[in-house]
Amino acid sequence: MNIQQNTEAQRMSFWERLYLPEIVRGLSITFRQMFKPKFTRQYPEERWEPLGSYRGYPVLVLDEDGERCVACGLCSRVCPALAIEVQAGETEREKERYPVKFEINMLRCIYCGFCEEVCPEEAIVMSKGYELVFEDREAAIFSKEQLLVPIEQLQDRLEFLRRYK
Amino acid sequence: MPVITLDGHRLEVPAGKTIIEAAYENGLQIPHFCWHPALSVAGNCRMCLVEVGLPRRRPDGSLELDAEGQPLIAFLPKLQIACATPVADGMVVNTKSERAVQAQQAVMEFLLINHPLDCPICDEAGQCKLQEYAFRYSRRVSRFQEEKVHKPKRIIWGPGVIFDAERCILCSRCIRFANEIAKQPVLTFVERNDRVTIELYPGTEFDSPYSMNVIELCPVGALTSRDFRFQARVWEMSFTDSICPGCARGCNIRIGVHHNEILRLEPRRNLHVNQYWMCDEGRLTQYGFVNHNRVNGPQLRRTATGQLEPTTWEEAYEAVAAALRRYKPTEIAIIGSGRLTNEDAYAVVKFARTVLRTPHLDFPRRDDPYFGDDFLRCRDRNPNTVGVLEIGLKPAAGGLSLAELPEQVRYGSVRCLYIVEEDPAALSPELQQALEDAEMVIVHASNYSSTTAHAHIVLATTTYAELEGTYTNIQRRVQLLRPAVATKERPRFQGMAMSRWDKFGAWNDRWAHGPQRDCRQTWQHLREIARRLGTTWKWSRSEEVFQELAHEIPSFAGMTYELLEAYGGIVLGKGRSPDPVPPLRYESHVLKP
Ligand code: SF4
Ligand code: SF4
Ligand code: SF4
Ligand code: SF4
Ligand code: FES
Numbered sequence: 001m002n003i004q005q006n007t008e009a010q011r012m013s014f015w016e017r018l019y020l021p022e023i024v025r026g027l028s029i030t031f032r033q034m035f036k037p038k039f040t041r042q043y044p045e046e047r048w049e050p051l052g053s054y055r056g057y058p059v060l061v062l063d064e065d066g067e068r069c070v071a072c073g074l075c076s077r078v079c080p081a082l083a084i085e086v087q088a089g090e091t092e093r094e095k096e097r098y099p100v101k102f103e104i105n106m107l108r109c110i111y112c113g114f115c116e117e118v119c120p121e122e123a124i125v126m127s128k129g130y131e132l133v134f135e136d137r138e139a140a141i142f143s144k145e146q147l148l149v150p151i152e153q154l155q156d157r158l159e160f161l162r163r164y165k
Numbered sequence: 166m167p168v169i170t171l172d173g174h175r176l177e178v179p180a181g182k183t184i185i186e187a188a189y190e191n192g193l194q195i196p197h198f199c200w201h202p203a204l205s206v207a208g209n210c211r212m213c214l215v216e217v218g219l220p221r222r223r224p225d226g227s228l229e230l231d232a233e234g235q236p237l238i239a240f241l242p243k244l245q246i247a248c249a250t251p252v253a254d255g256m257v258v259n260t261k262s263e264r265a266v267q268a269q270q271a272v273m274e275f276l277l278i279n280h281p282l283d284c285p286i287c288d289e290a291g292q293c294k295l296q297e298y299a300f301r302y303s304r305r306v307s308r309f310q311e312e313k314v315h316k317p318k319r320i321i322w323g324p325g326v327i328f329d330a331e332r333c334i335l336c337s338r339c340i341r342f343a344n345e346i347a348k349q350p351v352l353t354f355v356e357r358n359d360r361v362t363i364e365l366y367p368g369t370e371f372d373s374p375y376s377m378n379v380i381e382l383c384p385v386g387a388l389t390s391r392d393f394r395f396q397a398r399v400w401e402m403s404f405t406d407s408i409c410p411g412c413a414r415g416c417n418i419r420i421g422v423h424h425n426e427i428l429r430l431e432p433r434r435n436l437h438v439n440q441y442w443m444c445d446e447g448r449l450t451q452y453g454f455v456n457h458n459r460v461n462g463p464q465l466r467r468t469a470t471g472q473l474e475p476t477t478w479e480e481a482y483e484a485v486a487a488a489l490r491r492y493k494p495t496e497i498a499i500i501g502s503g504r505l506t507n508e509d510a511y512a513v514v515k516f517a518r519t520v521l522r523t524p525h526l527d528f529p530r531r532d533d534p535y536f537g538d539d540f541l542r543c544r545d546r547n548p549n550t551v552g553v554l555e556i557g558l559k560p561a562a563g564g565l566s567l568a569e570l571p572e573q574v575r576y577g578s579v580r581c582l583y584i585v586e587e588d589p590a591a592l593s594p595e596l597q598q599a600l601e602d603a604e605m606v607i608v609h610a611s612n613y614s615s616t617t618a619h620a621h622i623v624l625a626t627t628t629y630a631e632l633e634g635t636y637t638n639i640q641r642r643v644q645l646l647r648p649a650v651a652t653k654e655r656p657r658f659q660g661m662a663m664s665r666w667d668k669f670g671a672w673n674d675r676w677a678h679g680p681q682r683d684c685r686q687t688w689q690h691l692r693e694i695a696r697r698l699g700t701t702w703k704w705s706r707s708e709e710v711f712q713e714l715a716h717e718i719p720s721f722a723g724m725t726y727e728l729l730e731a732y733g734g735i736v737l738g739k740g741r742s743p744d745p746v747p748p749l750r751y752e753s754h755v756l757k758p
Contacts, residue, residue, distance in 0.1 A: 070285060070286050071395070072285035072286055072398070073397075073398045073401065074285060076401075077398070077400060077401075077665070082665075082666065082669055082670060082674070085675070085676045088395040088396070088397075089395065090394055090395055095286060096286055096318075096319070096395075097286050097395050103675075105674075120285045121285070137673065141675065
């Protein structure tokens, strides 16, 4: 049923129906803002650098003597989104095991940081990375090589973890 | 029978049993490391310390009673080990009293002082007794500040076992196993106090055919399997109860599956058959063929190319039916197998008798005198010889035996060979020649083999790990197999063991499923072919085949899958009065995912 009586348009006064005062009011706000300081960031020319406490996508720590990960699979077990797959292999190194395969499906990851919290080796940490763009699903599955990040680039996060974890 | 009170439970226990046996026979638990029901009592770990009291008696032997008429209990001044203290009438045992708990915590603290923090890289984690007890019986904090004692890791004990001395808690189970069960006394403790470790006698190796049982026997992760090491964490695998097809013993096993591939087999308790053990040969050789070299989907040999090429089931069954129609019954010979389940053997026999009406039906024996021993291993390497013979898979009147067959194929009186889950070409040169001579060779096969190389039609068939069925072992015990590996037809549905990844993995996960082969069980093939030859069989599940079989064959009467599962297998002829399950239900490891 279409309502014919007591509609919005019928209830408006003459000045309201003219719209002009409202337009003037709106424009005055616009002009006032033009002279105030700007907060917009010119992304991507101007990028934002997060602090150590930021939880970007998880990465693997690359130490002086190689990857820290011992392929214990605890991150894979705790991950609520089942984003991580680890396959262990045996090495001659003291810690006996290393990941033959380590994959994180970045479409699955929900940035909860549980993997970082559970890792006994401090081998997986949340990075500052927040730019994740893929053209297909397969490309969203990061391999071990894509995930390994030199420890120097992760100092902020490691420092944060040491202090607050 | 003596009556004891254990933590308030009144138990009637046969005289001569120890307290810990009394507990486990009645479904109660007492923490322990060194005790194992199949081994002698060592009493060296002290984890099972309990408070033991006996009723106080007057000089004339009558009981002293308290004001309420209850007997007065005099507790022994020191705690006793439950694994070596026999029960006595009126005994009162406390495992949860303050003194007992203190003792448990003290023993745990003592064991953990020098234990490495290896759980994340330890294959035992998730089913480790020490881990479990650390949660249940320890104070959960360490007061030890000093450097832990370091001992060698990765010591090779033999072809199957690697020893990590740091993780060992010196319970001596492995030493007693080597002495008492494997009968290969090569292990011993050396050194004293916190340097104690285990060594092989100089110049020896722990290579008994049963050596790898110490891997499950070890309450911690000190002994690992060289075959399995690090392939998966225990909670990542789905474990299914099944039967080892390696020989006629039919050891009860558990199949560990990860991404739909078998990663390991481990023994499962069945006190009637294999107790707690299995042989290394079974453990190492009975899973590779499930993972590799599989026939996937039906295959037809095209005349144009001479190659086996994939086809549809419809077309393959039509081709088989058409081929079988072309021959007279006596021109067809069926070669069955001692590896068939009872259900499949029943279907083959029924197919031969009622559909093809051929008398030529036999299967090859696999006799390996070097494999048999006086413990578990049997010289008959077929898992179901007894069942297959019981069901009647043998030449009918006027039928050819396997030995006579090659000659008749050469003369052309047998022209079509129908081979069910067997590889005759690998067994003898005569049979291989027969396969070459035959006009038509139809094969049910799970793996490519020298027989499929001669086949005109190959129907992809399940392995023991993908089917539901039963084997009858050398003791005439019918035992149940459950599907552990998913096939295209039988996806991992509810009711099949599922790890977290199997349960929650999505269809587009790369890893959740692993290869799923397009294969079917032999009775399914035969049902389809029989229908095309004019006989309708109404089976839709293995269980229905088994019901019919139990109805038709007297020695199977009364058996059902449920009973087989509940009784750990039933001996032929005892379907209506199965042997009772022994009361001791002991699991050394319990997986807690
Ligand atoms: S952050 Fe959370 S969701 Fe992402 S990989 Fe780690 S555990 Fe999984
Ligand atoms: S929890 Fe850490 S050490 Fe274990 S697999 Fe994950 S990243 Fe590697
Ligand atoms: S033996 Fe048990 S407690 Fe010791 S490291 Fe292995 S899992 Fe952990
Ligand atoms: S290796 Fe294992 S079974 Fe052997 S003494 Fe050590 S803890 Fe016990
Ligand atoms: S179980 Fe009794 S002392 Fe070890």
